[in-house]
Amino acid sequence: MIMNKYVNPDNLYIARSYLTTESNKTGSWRFLRPCYDEKTAPCSIACPAGEDIPRIEMMATQGLFKEAWEKILIENPFPSVCGRVCFHPCEGSCNRRDFDSAVAIHSLERFIADTAIRYGISPELEKKPSRKQRIAIVGAGTAGLAAAWFLSLLGYSCDVFEASSEVGGVLRWGIPLYRLPLSALRHDIKQITELGVAIFTGKKVSKEMLSELKKKYDAVFIGCGHSLGMPLSVPGENLSGVSEGLEFLRQIRDGKSPVCSGVTAIIGGGNTAVDVARSVVRLGGKALLLYRRRRQDMPALALEVEMALEEGVELEELVAPAVISEENGKILLTLQEMKVEGEECGRDRVIAATGKNRQVRVERILKAIGMQASESWQQADRTDNEILTLSHSVLDSRGREAVMVLGGDIVNKTKSVVDAVASGKQAALALDILFQEGIEAVVPKLQACLVGPGSSLSMEIFMGGERRLRNKHVVSYEEINTDYFRFSPRVTQPRLLKEERIQSFEEIDLKISAHMAMKEAERCFNCGLCNQCDNCFIFCPDTSVILGRDHQGRHINYDYCKGCGLCVVECPRNAMSLGEEKS
Amino acid sequence: MPTDVLDRELVHSGHVGCPGCGATIAMRFVLKALGEKTIMVLPACCWSVIAGPYPQSALKIPVLHAAFETGGATATGVRAALDMKGDTETTVLTWAGDGGTFDIGFQSLSGAVERDENFIYVCYDNEAYMNTGVQRSSSTPYGAWTTTTTGKDWKKLRKKNIVEALVAHRIPYAATASIAFPEDLLRKAQKAKNMKGSRFLHIYASCPTGWRIPSEMSIKIARMAVQTNIFPLYEVEEGLRYTINYRPKEYLVREYFRLQGRFKHLTEKDLDQIQQMVNEDWELLLRKAGEHV
The missing domain is CATH 3.50.50.60 (FAD/NAD(P)-binding domain)
Structure with missing residues (x-):
């Protein structure tokens, strides 16, 4: 048999391409530039504690309950309490309200905390190296305990003095059990004591004892609340x-x-x-x-x-x-x-x-x-200009003795649990800045740790976490691509019947199942955050979104991206932005 | 089904498709589903240009550029040659625009599918001759402006229902798909790949340039075409068994038309009439699928 040489594919008499189009750098066509740009969710600025709610719900959707719990704890040591008794302003600003109804953020917070209780897990949180300063905290209410929590994370040793026999303040003595069972409160407090905070109960701080504390400690936080x-x-x-x-x-x-x-x-x-x-x-x-x-x-x-x-x-x-x-x-x-x-x-x-x-x-x-303050020294002096008055605390560093900080109900405009947490956090951050960089640095440094354009402080931002990279722009409902979301009813909180309720002080709100919680968490738009849905990669007409192992999980190849903007519009959560190309 | 379907990439960057080109998105999806054991027959269409000037190629599979009217015939020949070589594994894919399918290539397509040639024919539909400068085709919808239906002379004829024409040939598989519904599109392309005989996919591929829409809206528009029932997603097996794949939200067609420059001349009355036409088509489809109207 004689081979026909024309059958040999190497010698076909037709023109055959041997280059790819990759030599055309079509990126030069571009006049708009897409980029990954995580933004701020409205719920997180409405939360006085500045919790990273869209990230928490994203973790809950993925079943990462421990990580979600830690994400709450970095901003608020009281998830078990706040999931039950907080007035949840977050839900009032939820973008999902314009779609069907707000995400049940408080139910999820409670579920995440309850899950941590149920499995007896301990949080793994970043703690700064030990500092030499010691801090006394007067009153083991929400504000005092929150201050102790954040100061401990920042490396300070704290001693808490509490007048009554058990800690918790209003949470322990002023909220009925049917709203806040003791086990829920104790679990949150356990996390604080396990961080190394020493609590002395039955120690009522008088004016005389306060001057003793001022000599022994570098700062005194007064969060004794109102008792009159x-x-x-x-x-x-x-x-x-x-x-x-x-x-x-x-x-x-x-x-x-x-x-x-x-x-x-x-x-x-x-x-x-x-x-x-x-x-x-x-x-x-x-x-x-x-x-x-x-x-x-x-x-x-x-x-x-x-x-x-x-x-x-x-x-x-x-x-x-x-x-x-x-x-x-x-x-x-x-x-x-x-x-x-x-x-x-x-x-x-x-x-x-x-x-x-x-x-x-x-x-x-x-x-x-x-209620009002029972003693005059528990009231903030707002007349002296040298005293630094912040939104949730008052700092007095005039004397040579310890720095005095007032927080909690005695200074807060809104007297709520979560505002008390905000107060403890603000005081802790302010003290850290004061000790490390001096009084002048306090206001500008706190300003840099605000969540978006709001007034809530973020511990994660202060500690240098990834959240600090987020754009301060607040995502609006119009910026969500709702084509990627389905109507889904908000979880119905199971409750005791009226007849059962009035019989005892049993907790009224019953637990929700993990299945219900994940379904509810899935309703969250995760405004401004990337959940790796890959829409940008899927829809790119120019094969210019490259999947990779980098932090974002993908990147844009600007050599070829023509700037059509599809990735930005098809991003369900507004985690991308389109900006003008600077030549 | 391979699990890495979505990650595999058979389209190179650097092609010269317009920003936001729906046809390119359609190509990426279909090749992801079909894989590299595919030979493409490419009659004249936008993709003849996008695939690259000699000696460049935007695709990682062999492509035969063919004359406008020969999509069906060339594929028949390629299939026959592969069969003679004993290669039954490679998929033969004709990738044609609406002009090459609805108008110029229709006789060749009709002939090939009548013989039940073993290949997949994909028509990516951008509803006019976009490559040559937006001339009207028999796929151009009622109401549209093109450079040959300008001003008051906007197209006042219905779009040809190409899927029903193919269904009339009783081919094994005919389906519609949209670039806005990647999962549905990939599933249909893979289903077609695993069948024998003539298979036809009609893919809705928006064209920002010819439709006078912003490039970033091309997926949104494609999605709305499905949501408004203008382009329902369905598949037909053996010319008989209809399955409707997506229950539209029944948005008003008005919303879809308002976003596109090619429809901006339409009055409320025209839109009402178009709504009626869309409803009529949808009811007909429901009847064919054996579902209650």
Whole structure:
């Protein structure tokens, strides 16, 4: 057989390409330049503790519960508590609200903390090398413990002095068990003590002891909170049947069952008032909640109010106590009716409706109208310019003695758990900067650790974590590519039935399963963060997104990228940006 | 199915496709699914240019450039030659635009599939002769501006339903796919690869240049074409068994038209009429699929 040489592929008589198109550097066509650019989520700036919520939810979606827990702990040592009792401003700014409904961030926080409890895991957190300065902390409430937590992470040794027999402050003594079980609180506190924080209970700090502390320590943080009730300023408020609501809650949390027979009037509209009313119901009494404004104006969480009414608490709106008197062993309370007129500070103003009074007969009155500092040295002096007044703490480094820092409820505008955490964090960071670089550096350095354009501080940014690289731009709903998300209902929090609730102080909100939690976490848009979905790689018409093992997982080959912008538009989470090409 | 399908890359960078070119995205997806044991027949279309001027090639597989009207015939010959060599493994793929499929190459395609030639024919549809300067084709949709249907003379004829024309040949597999739905597209290309006989894929590939849309919108527009029922995703086996792959969100066609320069002259009344035409087509498809209207 004779071979036909033309069959040999090497000698085909047709033109055959032997080069690739890669010699055309089509990147020169580009006038817009895409880049990976992680941004700030609105929830994370709404959180006073600055938690990295989109990252936490991303980790939860992937089942990385321990890592998610550590991600919370770096910004907030109280996930178990805040998952239960925080007023979760994060959910109010969730971009998903414009799509279907906000992600149940608080339920997920609680789930992540509960999972850590369940498996008894310990967090592995970065800790700075030991510093020589020692810090005394007055009051083992949320702010004090948070300060101890962050200062310990920064390498300082802390001693905490607590007046009562157990730590936790309002969390331990002022929040009923049906909202915050003891085990949840103790678990969070355990993480703090395991970091090496020494806590001395039963040590009430007096003015004399404070001057001792000032000599022995390099700084003293005062986070003793408010323990003195505000006066009603009406005749008869000192009668024996009138007492403080918080004191009533304290007795219950101390294991006692204060007498609750008959009708108890509770004055106030905050969470404490509602807690007191619901506790009265649980102890077999009738609760009459008296509030000078309307239900929609109540500072208490709307859901708490709703549940209280379901449980049989009676609410009277637009009434203020006018006179309290005694009548046959009972209390006669004269109420002044109020009416809405005009506006003040963003809400309706109420004034007394003249001539409209009525009387109610009750067994006792519990006040829940707010608290104030019990001693004058616990109050911040805001007149001296040399004292540094920050959003959540006040720093006094004038004298030669220890630096004084005031934090927690005594300085915070919003008196909430998470604001107390923010206060502890701010104080800790400020002290570190003060010790290492001096007082002048405090404000600019704190400024550099803010989450996005908001006012929350991030410990992760302060410690130099990857979060510091994030663009401060806050992702809006319009910037999310919702084509990649499906409608999915928010998780329904399982709860005890009303009948079961009023029987005892059992926790009302039940656990959610890991399956439910992951499904809920998956609802999160992870605004501004890359979750490695690879859309940029998939849709690139120019094969210019190159997968790799670098930090981002991929990079853009600018030799060929024509700047069409598809990757940026098809990024579901707005983790990319398109900018003008600088020639 | 190989697990690294998505990672394999048979299209080189440096090709001269316009920024945001949908046809290039379609090519990347199809070759990812078919793999390197593929020979491509390329009748005249945008890709004749994108594939590179001699001696360059943008593809990592052998490509035969062919005359405009010969997509079906050339593939028939390539298949016959491979069969003579005993190579039944290599896939023969014709990659043609809408002009080369709906109009100029239609007789050759119809002839090849009537003989049930063993090859895959992919029509990437950008709804006009884009390569030569946006002239209208029989794939250009009702209402569109092109350089040959300008001003008041915008196209007032329906788009040819090419999939139904192929289904009428009772070929083993005919399907629509969209660059905005990569999973569906890759699955269909792999399914076609594993079948014998004539297989036809009609891929919606947006064209930022010819449609007068921003380059970054080409996937968004392709997605909306599916979501509005303008381009439903479905497949037909043996010319009989219809499967609708995506339940559209039934957005109004108005949203789709508003985003494109080629439709900007349309009035509300025109859009209402187009909506009716789309609804009619969708109901017809539902009936064919044996689903309730």
